[in-house]
Amino acid sequence: MASDSKTACLIVIGDEILSGRTQDANLKYLANWLNGEGIQLAEARVIGDDEAVIIETLNHCRKAFDYVFTTGGIGPTHDDITALSIARAFGVELELRDEIKDALGAYNDKVPLNEARLKMAYIPLGAELIENSVSIAPGFRVENVFVLAGIPAVMRAMLEALGGRLVGASCVVSKSITAFIGESGIAMELGEIQDRYPGSSVGSYPFYKDKTYGTSLVVRSSDSAMVDAAINEIIGCLEARDIRFEFGEPDDD
Amino acid sequence: MASDSKTACLIVIGDEILSGRTQDANLKYLANWLNGEGIQLAEARVIGDDEAVIIETLNHCRKAFDYVFTTGGIGPTHDDITALSIARAFGVELELRDEIKDALGAYNDKVPLNEARLKMAYIPLGAELIENSVSIAPGFRVENVFVLAGIPAVMRAMLEALGGRLVGASCVVSKSITAFIGESGIAMELGEIQDRYPGSSVGSYPFYKDKTYGTSLVVRSSDSAMVDAAINEIIGCLEARDIRFEFGEPDDD
Numbered sequence: 001m002a003s004d005s006k007t008a009c010l011i012v013i014g015d016e017i018l019s020g021r022t023q024d025a026n027l028k029y030l031a032n033w034l035n036g037e038g039i040q041l042a043e044a045r046v047i048g049d050d051e052a053v054i055i056e057t058l059n060h061c062r063k064a065f066d067y068v069f070t071t072g073g074i075g076p077t078h079d080d081i082t083a084l085s086i087a088r089a090f091g092v093e094l095e096l097r098d099e100i101k102d103a104l105g106a107y108n109d110k111v112p113l114n115e116a117r118l119k120m121a122y123i124p125l126g127a128e129l130i131e132n133s134v135s136i137a138p139g140f141r142v143e144n145v146f147v148l149a150g151i152p153a154v155m156r157a158m159l160e161a162l163g164g165r166l167v168g169a170s171c172v173v174s175k176s177i178t179a180f181i182g183e184s185g186i187a188m189e190l191g192e193i194q195d196r197y198p199g200s201s202v203g204s205y206p207f208y209k210d211k212t213y214g215t216s217l218v219v220r221s222s223d224s225a226m227v228d229a230a231i232n233e234i235i236g237c238l239e240a241r242d243i244r245f246e247f248g249e250p251d252d253d
Numbered sequence: 254m255a256s257d258s259k260t261a262c263l264i265v266i267g268d269e270i271l272s273g274r275t276q277d278a279n280l281k282y283l284a285n286w287l288n289g290e291g292i293q294l295a296e297a298r299v300i301g302d303d304e305a306v307i308i309e310t311l312n313h314c315r316k317a318f319d320y321v322f323t324t325g326g327i328g329p330t331h332d333d334i335t336a337l338s339i340a341r342a343f344g345v346e347l348e349l350r351d352e353i354k355d356a357l358g359a360y361n362d363k364v365p366l367n368e369a370r371l372k373m374a375y376i377p378l379g380a381e382l383i384e385n386s387v388s389i390a391p392g393f394r395v396e397n398v399f400v401l402a403g404i405p406a407v408m409r410a411m412l413e414a415l416g417g418r419l420v421g422a423s424c425v426v427s428k429s430i431t432a433f434i435g436e437s438g439i440a441m442e443l444g445e446i447q448d449r450y451p452g453s454s455v456g457s458y459p460f461y462k463d464k465t466y467g468t469s470l471v472v473r474s475s476d477s478a479m480v481d482a483a484i485n486e487i488i489g490c491l492e493a494r495d496i497r498f499e500f501g502e503p504d505d506d
Contacts, residue, residue, distance in 0.1 A: 016456055041273070187331065
């Protein structure tokens, strides 16, 4: 990867992911959104609803990566402790934001603005709000940390509100080839191609579909000319060995 | 959770997860498998195919948790560097295991046992093999670290081979209620119930299904009597407020 690339870390906060109850759907979506912003998702962590763990993980990651995203734990219930934990990680207090209180009150007059709902109006002091067009209660940013909802539709709405507001580097380009040969049959040549293009990432992913074995070959780099050169070498290698291939990847894998 | 509970950490190794290409399917499966073994998945990390990062992450996690599982990076290609990285984390060499070499050679005589496939027969010195009934090349265990394949069908076969071989604590029991009320409408009572049962975990998960809003309420504990007591308090609270509910969770959420 290019040395000027920006890195991000995702911290998924939620006992329900670690207990096996809920399938995370935010990592893949965020990774692709970041690709479009020219930022590379470099690591992800899944942790429970535990204040000490949230603080320790956050304070490590916000120094180790350019951007940190969290998902989960900003709702109204007792296990939603993300906002308070983030405030404590930064050593600031929670502040009642009147604009959130007013919006929550106006949003649904059938649901009383009780103590639980009002909790979502308390945000770390000095944080910038991230709009939630789905269910009103906003996310927020403190320094390089972006705190988003865990519910996928709400998390995606918050990313939409953030679009273009982060400083990225050049976007990563990827191209792929589907080769109808087992992974080990092409492994040595791929390794040699990877060695010749150290600024790219050459990946191979075996699949079995419609009773056919094959391998998806994916080249990624922020240098699109390098992607083309590496892909052309792969094509040359497949043609020389008379191995059938298609451009792109299988629809499902 | 009970203080005698055993903890596990999953390290998902693979650029393809972080790039957004591939949806991880192993975390949720492993979490549920561990529940059955009486072990709690306490954290998960997703990292790239980077030797230094694998070594640093592994050496941290194998001290911090009772068990560590890794998925991914044990195939035949240049980006499959998990076995070598694990060996280096433990300060041992890779060793050619003749039983794997023989099995790979016998498995498919149409695919030559080339240098790439033979790579899968090199295992950290002293490791115990974990059978792979799907595609032969095994996983392995070094001390408290279990190294599994990334392909879900293979990873699951390896877990099946491991069943009953880990020392767990008492299994975690969970019961759930579907309440037809928004999360904030029940949040305060839930917080009070959680406070009365600190040995349990009371979770609430909002859903929207068939044009109906509701909240799944889940109580988890290794003490099944405590689960029943907390669930009964929740039911009492719902009945007292005339809130409609069902046992169990919605089929999809």
